[in-house]
Ligand SMILES: Nc1ncnc2c1ncn2[C@@H]1O[C@H](COP(=O)(O)OP(=O)(O)O)[C@@H](O)[C@H]1O
């Protein structure tokens with residue numbers, strides 16, 4: 001099944017790479033940037049919602065196995081991305097639990113693996129941020145008539161810079177990561193536009209093919225992108241959130 | 242049962258503890274404390290550090306239930322009510338701590354917090370939109386009462402300790418509480434800031450708010466309080482009108498504390 005999929009999507013087709021000229025290449029590069037952003041931003045957005053819920057629960061609720069969850073988060077932060085990719089690929093493959101959804105070599109599968117990679121980072125950094133909010137601030141919100149939700153919102157708001165940092169760290173991990181997106185996405189290009197090729201997987205392919213100029217260009221775009229995202233998020237953090 | 246719609250100045254609008262005992266682990270902190278505050282009076286809770294004044298105030302603020310005893314507001318046992326009913330009672334209580342505990346935001350956002358969380362979610366979301374101007378008259382009024390008029394737009398990180406505490410006081414008053422609990426609100430302040438807060442406390446009493454404040458400064462108790470409750474080692478050893486307690490205490494330990502001999 002995978003073999004036929006590769007064939008129809010022109011997976012690593014070197015002949016076509018030599019045929020593209022400049023105008024095509026521009027579209028090619030644009031589509032790669034778009035796929036990179038699409039996959040990473042959606043994964044990080046979903047992961048942020050999930051991670052904040054976990055961080056608040058672990059930070060302020062008492063339950064059994066809390067120490068285990070914290071250990072899991074810390075281990076997850078340094079988890080090898082290739083292994084995550086492998087596990088997600090298995091999950092979406094024919095033999096896996098999500099096999100019926102036909103997600104092999106799709107952006108959805110890439111979003112899943114980046115979600116798994118970003119979540120421990122975002123959760124871990126957010127947890128440190130929310131637990132460092134002064135207890136007196138929580139007390140104040142409560143005695144003024146705050147419900148549990150009001151108190152949680154005050155904590156999240158007071159921890160906003162730390163949470164921004166957490167999101168940035170997660171986005172940084174997601175957008176610059178090669179291993180898992182290569183495995184679950186397959187680095188596919190169709191008709192000169194990227195289907196599942198990201199900046200990172202494109203760079204490694206272009207470099208391997210000796211097309212250093214394109215690789216360098218993509219590398220520069222990746223660096224600029226990361227800087228721009230940092231700038232936007234820091235700017236947002238300075239104002240009313 | 243009192244009419245719930247009765248104005249807050251009705252004689253039954255009382256916040257009281259009856260036989261309240263509480264401890265942390267093995268440590269007994271409050272031992273059968275019975276005390277209450279009425280509208281338009283200032284009750285000082287005095288006693289050495291570590292005698293349980295803060296614990297008592299937190300229980301009066303319905304922070305948590307006491308291990309035994311009852312907390313009543315307007316004759317209703319607050320811990321026999323549903324969480325929703327208790328919330329509406331909690332929302333009539335204001336509290337200020339020794340630290341200002343301000344939120345990392347502007348002065349206006351801090352003082353407006355109480356009024357804001359009392360609104361419907363719809364309204365709260367609408368106020369978050371950048372175009373809505375929600376300059377509230379109460380915020381301005383409360384800031385003027387603590388001599389902080391015109392500071393709405395300042396970020397709290399630019400305030401001095403005394404200014405921050407005055408904002409904390411304004412924040413607790415902005416939703417017009419019927420009960421005000423103050424836990425050593427001026428312990429860290431200089432005389433000028435202390436005087437501003439003390440004047441604001443008196444103004445709150447004149448507005449018929451019931452006020453209980455903890456302090457280890459008996460001079461402050463003498464200046465401000467209508468009644469004084471003396472606590473030692475988690476027990477309330479004496480309650481009475483300020484003048485009587487200071488001139489002619491029933492309990493020998495009260496005299497010792499007033500004379501500064503009872504230092505723990
Ligand atoms: N959350 C808590 N956990 C454990 N012990 C506490 C806690 N709060 C207060 N205590 C203890 O209760 C006693 C009374 O404290 P507190 O009410 O703060 O006294 P005060 O305000 O009169 O100085 C102290 O011995 C203190 O250590």
Ligand SMILES: [Mg+2]
Pocket residue numbers: 291294295296424425
């Ligand atoms: Mg205290």
